[in-house]
Amino acid sequence: MTSTRPAAGDGAGRFSASVEAAAVPLLGLAVSFALFGVFVAVAGANVGDVYYQMVRGSFGSWFSFQNTLVRAAPLMLTALCTALPAQVGLVVIGGEGALVLGALASVIAAHALGGANPWVVLFAMAGAGCVVGGAWIAAVGALRTLRGANETISSLLLNYIAIGVFKHVVEGPLRDPASLNKPSTRPIGEANALGAIPGLDVHWGLVYGLIGCLAAYVLMRRSAFGFAAKVIGGNARAAQLGGLAVSKIVIVTCALGGAAAGLAGMAEVAAVHGTANASIIVGYGYTGILVAFLARQHPLAIVPVAVLIGGVGASGGLLQRAEHLPDATVNVLQGILFVVILAIETLRGRLATFLPRARVTSESAPNPAAKAACSKAA
Amino acid sequence: MSAVPSPVAPPRRGSPPLLEADRLSKRFGNFLALDDVSLRVEPGRVHALLGENGAGKSTLVKCIMGYLTPDAGRIRLGDREVLPKSPRHAQSLGIGMVYQHFTLVPNMTVRENLVLSRPRLPFVVDWATERAALASFLARMPFQVDLEAPVRSLSAGEKQKIEILKQLYLESRVVILDEPTSVLTPAEADHVLSMLHQMARAGEISVVLITHKFREVTQFADEVTVLRRGRKVGHGGVGDLTPSAMADMMMGGASKSSSLPPSARSSEHEAPADERDRGTDEGAIGHARVLIDDLHAEDDLGVPALRGVTLEVRSGEIVGVAAIAGNGQEELVEVLAGQRMKTAGTVTVSGAEYEPKRAIMRALNVRCLPEEPLRNACVPTMSVADNMALRVFDEPRYTAMGWLLSRKKIAQTATTLVGEYGIRAPSIHTPIGRLSGGNVQRAVLARELEGKVDVLIAANPCMGLDFAAVAEIHARIRAARDRGAAVLLVSADLDEILALATRILVMSEGRIVYEAPLEGAEPAVIGKYMAGHGAHVAPDERHASS
Ligand SMILES: Nc1ncnc2c1ncn2[C@@H]1O[C@H](COP(=O)(O)OP(=O)(O)OP(=O)(O)O)[C@@H](O)[C@H]1O
Ligand SMILES: [Mg+2]
Numbered sequence: 001m002t003s004t005r006p007a008a009g010d011g012a013g014r015f016s017a018s019v020e021a022a023a024v025p026l027l028g029l030a031v032s033f034a035l036f037g038v039f040v041a042v043a044g045a046n047v048g049d050v051y052y053q054m055v056r057g058s059f060g061s062w063f064s065f066q067n068t069l070v071r072a073a074p075l076m077l078t079a080l081c082t083a084l085p086a087q088v089g090l091v092v093i094g095g096e097g098a099l100v101l102g103a104l105a106s107v108i109a110a111h112a113l114g115g116a117n118p119w120v121v122l123f124a125m126a127g128a129g130c131v132v133g134g135a136w137i138a139a140v141g142a143l144r145t146l147r148g149a150n151e152t153i154s155s156l157l158l159n160y161i162a163i164g165v166f167k168h169v170v171e172g173p174l175r176d177p178a179s180l181n182k183p184s185t186r187p188i189g190e191a192n193a194l195g196a197i198p199g200l201d202v203h204w205g206l207v208y209g210l211i212g213c214l215a216a217y218v219l220m221r222r223s224a225f226g227f228a229a230k231v232i233g234g235n236a237r238a239a240q241l242g243g244l245a246v247s248k249i250v251i252v253t254c255a256l257g258g259a260a261a262g263l264a265g266m267a268e269v270a271a272v273h274g275t276a277n278a279s280i281i282v283g284y285g286y287t288g289i290l291v292a293f294l295a296r297q298h299p300l301a302i303v304p305v306a307v308l309i310g311g312v313g314a315s316g317g318l319l320q321r322a323e324h325l326p327d328a329t330v331n332v333l334q335g336i337l338f339v340v341i342l343a344i345e346t347l348r349g350r351l352a353t354f355l356p357r358a359r360v361t362s363e364s365a366p367n368p369a370a371k372a373a374c375s376k377a378a
Numbered sequence: 379m380s381a382v383p384s385p386v387a388p389p390r391r392g393s394p395p396l397l398e399a400d401r402l403s404k405r406f407g408n409f410l411a412l413d414d415v416s417l418r419v420e421p422g423r424v425h426a427l428l429g430e431n432g433a434g435k436s437t438l439v440k441c442i443m444g445y446l447t448p449d450a451g452r453i454r455l456g457d458r459e460v461l462p463k464s465p466r467h468a469q470s471l472g473i474g475m476v477y478q479h480f481t482l483v484p485n486m487t488v489r490e491n492l493v494l495s496r497p498r499l500p501f502v503v504d505w506a507t508e509r510a511a512l513a514s515f516l517a518r519m520p521f522q523v524d525l526e527a528p529v530r531s532l533s534a535g536e537k538q539k540i541e542i543l544k545q546l547y548l549e550s551r552v553v554i555l556d557e558p559t560s561v562l563t564p565a566e567a568d569h570v571l572s573m574l575h576q577m578a579r580a581g582e583i584s585v586v587l588i589t590h591k592f593r594e595v596t597q598f599a600d601e602v603t604v605l606r607r608g609r610k611v612g613h614g615g616v617g618d619l620t621p622s623a624m625a626d627m628m629m630g631g632a633s634k635s636s637s638l639p640p641s642a643r644s645s646e647h648e649a650p651a652d653e654r655d656r657g658t659d660e661g662a663i664g665h666a667r668v669l670i671d672d673l674h675a676e677d678d679l680g681v682p683a684l685r686g687v688t689l690e691v692r693s694g695e696i697v698g699v700a701a702i703a704g705n706g707q708e709e710l711v712e713v714l715a716g717q718r719m720k721t722a723g724t725v726t727v728s729g730a731e732y733e734p735k736r737a738i739m740r741a742l743n744v745r746c747l748p749e750e751p752l753r754n755a756c757v758p759t760m761s762v763a764d765n766m767a768l769r770v771f772d773e774p775r776y777t778a779m780g781w782l783l784s785r786k787k788i789a790q791t792a793t794t795l796v797g798e799y800g801i802r803a804p805s806i807h808t809p810i811g812r813l814s815g816g817n818v819q820r821a822v823l824a825r826e827l828e829g830k831v832d833v834l835i836a837a838n839p840c841m842g843l844d845f846a847a848v849a850e851i852h853a854r855i856r857a858a859r860d861r862g863a864a865v866l867l868v869s870a871d872l873d874e875i876l877a878l879a880t881r882i883l884v885m886s887e888g889r890i891v892y893e894a895p896l897e898g899a900e901p902a903v904i905g906k907y908m909a910g911h912g913a914h915v916a917p918d919e920r921h922a923s924s
Contacts, residue, residue, distance in 0.1 A: 224776075227772075228772070237755075241768075243734055
């Protein structure tokens with residue numbers, strides 16, 4: 001038995017490293033959809049039909065695709081709330097909290113400005129959403145880097161607090177007496193609504209999302225600030241040796257992530273609901289975590305992934321009508337996706353072993369999530 | 379034999395099996411790290427593996443241990459062909475490895491560490507039986523350890539002995555050691571290696587020893603295999619090869635005798651005259667550059683580690699701080715490097731108060747070469763080029779508009795430095811964690827010495843380097859000194875300090891306890907102070923021994 005194997009060809013190392021970067025999530029997607037197929041089959045539906053309806057409900061028509069984009073817009077921004085802190089090695093899952101508080105802050109800003117020019121109002125709303133969402137996640141970063149509190153736990157708990165505060169304010173001090181069965185704040189007013197992108201039925205929040213992801217990419221991958229963040233995320237001791245202001249950079253990065261989620265809340269209020277009420281709390285913040293992980297925390301990869309996951313959400317209604325599956329069916333798919341993606345991350349660095357050619361070996365990089373979770377930022 | 383039923387089988391009689399690696403090749407991308415290398419480890423012998431940094435030594439043993447899968451070649455153990463799939467698999471075949479870093483759980487006792495290292499543990503461990511079995515196991519061993527001591531409390535030498543003991547406990551018949559002595563003092567190293575040597579003599583084990591120290595090879599090995607750039611370039615009995623012949627093989631015959639290690643030229647004198655160039659030329663030493671005054675700091679557990687360190691380094695001199703591991707020198711370097719908070723005291727550099735912040739480090743030109751650079755000074759997942767830019771990436775010459783990184787300029791600088799310092803890397807875009815240990819060290823040194831350096835703090839700068847690299851790094855540290863840098867050199871290697879330092883300070887239990895005289899520093903006296911027995915050395919005794 002000879003163990004002679006063909007050697008990897010020239011450049012195979014770099015080639016398969018980048019192929020692998022895409023192959024792992026794609027494999028995760030395939031496995032998830034297969035598992036989801038088993039689930040709907042058990043639920044009594046025809047698997048083929050379900051897949052067909054999902055494609056139809058998300059990308060099948062211009063109308064459904066626009067619906068998908070409307071859902072993708074906030075996901076891009078909430079995904080940044082996980083992906084930006086991930087650059088400094090933190091696993092933050094506080095997007096939901098930042099989103100609802102951003103929404104609340106933007107409504108308060110709109111009310112405070114009363115009859116001002118709609119442009120001014122929208123600008124103030126966006127600013128308020130960003131500042132409050134940013135401060136919320138900055139607190140997570142500060143707790144971590146200054147006090148050593150685990151950022152995943154604290155951001156999760158802050159979600160509960162944020163939702164509690166939101167409900168308290170919406171159902172109490174700021175409740176519009178006219179909102180009877182669904183407690184809401186006073187509407188921000190038709191004039192102040194965030195309109196649709198010309199030629200589309202999709203509001204400007206999508207542009208916010210695209211610009212947010214692009215800006216995050218430039219900041220994190222092309223700027224000196226992003227370089228420093230990457231050093232901190234990779235090895236905080238090396239960052240200290242370089243004299244980098246570790247705490248400051250961690251807190252600022254978290255604040256930027258929170259600001260993105262807060263802006264998502266503002267866009268939901270200004271473009272979709274026109275008021276702050278419990279309809280805001282539909283889990284865009286949590287789904288954003290899934291998007292960020294699927295995109296491997298890469299700011300640009302978030303865009304297509306958000307569209308894909310937005311499509312899954314958009315198809316929920318059609319599944320309910322056409323296949324008589326419960327509305328929560330797509331949540332099951334999201335759950336499966338999340339678990340599979342996390343599990344399959346452990347294949348990274350070993351995937352090449354399964355390929356017939358190129359036995360490229362890298363001393364397998366540990367799961368970034370696990371690594372980040374146990375690294376101390378300070 | 380003991381009457382207690384032993385979960386550890388008695389040692390298998392008979393000699394350990396022959397280990398043969400036959401024509402192994404291993405490629406990383408388009409970089410050939412191992413090219414048709416064969417290694418034959420005879421039963422009961424100590425086989426040294428020599429080679430310059432990046433020669434492929436670690437890659438070879440990683441293939442044998444099943445960490446890496448060779449692209450070609452086979453491995454035979456005894457008369458069986460084996461292909462270890464994982465270190466655990468190799469272990470089950472009786473091949474074990476001791477790493478340069480420790481793999482023990484610090485908060486557990488030696489006994490717990492040993493028992494837990496077994497591949498198949500019962501669901502409930504019967505500690506009474508295990509204790510008795512371990513006692514009878516230990517009784518057969520050539521050296522004793524305290525089984526109940528928590529590993530945390532052990533010195534590096536003791537930990538390394540436990541690592542070896544663990545291999546014997548796991549019944550490894552072939553024990554591979556990758557630079558096992560780099561964390562040890564020379565005395566500890568001798569002790570550990572002579573123990574291995576005896577056990578090989580007794581036919582208990584065979585040993586593969588990777589080392590950069592010729593002294594260890596000539597003293598403790600039977601055979602040598604030399605690698606160079608992934609190829610096997612030499613092999614022979616230790617008796618038949620002089621250190622300089624080995625050095626020639628390592629360096630491809632290109633080594634000039636001046637770059638040979640002291641031990642390769644003469645086994646008697648560790649540090650010949652040119653190695654002892656201390657730059658004591660009075661004119662060169664300038665004003666006080668670094669003033670450390672009553673510095674205090676705590677270790678990770680909150681126990682005081684620095685208890686009032688006061689010292690001064692002038693420009694143009696190298697101050698060596700000699701200390702045994704665990705006496706506060708790590709913490710001293712960490713405080714200066716910004717990796718630990720001081721609790722009291724001041725540090726002044728060039729007359730200004732020093733704090734380890736980027737702007738201050740840059741303004742005062744303070745650089746640092748900490749030990750274990752991969753852990754302390756690099757981001758292993760980032761490229762060589764990026765790691766080399768760690769100090770400068772935000773400077774105007776590497777940025778556009780003050781914030782946009784110029785990847786091109788970063789790559790240019792890295793290419794220059796890689797050439798200048800002879801760093802062997804597949805490319806400057808390779809993650810630095812994939813470089814061999816010595817090349818990581820060089821890369822960090824290149825980064826830290828770039829540009830104007832007023833203060834250099836170096837900790838064990840030559841740990842794990844081949845002799846040519848040691849000579850080169852010493853030369854570069856001297857050159858920095860000659861350009862006016864104040865160098866604070868912390869090292870566990872007294873020879874290194876004796877060779878480089880202008881002044882020698884001894885640190886013990888968090889304080890500077892002794893300053894050796896400029897001329898005629900006595901290793902024996904310094905050693906006593908390092909061991910904390912300084913108070914017993916009367917001044918006249920010092921003179922008597924010189
Ligand atoms: N996982 C990897 N990916 C790419 N290149 C690698 C990898 N591992 C090792 N190499 C390369 O293979 C070469 C040999 O490395 P190896 O670690 O075997 O050297 P070494 O002889 O042990 O050196 P040292 O004495 O410095 O420890 C180096 O040039 C290194 O950069
Ligand atoms: Mg090595």
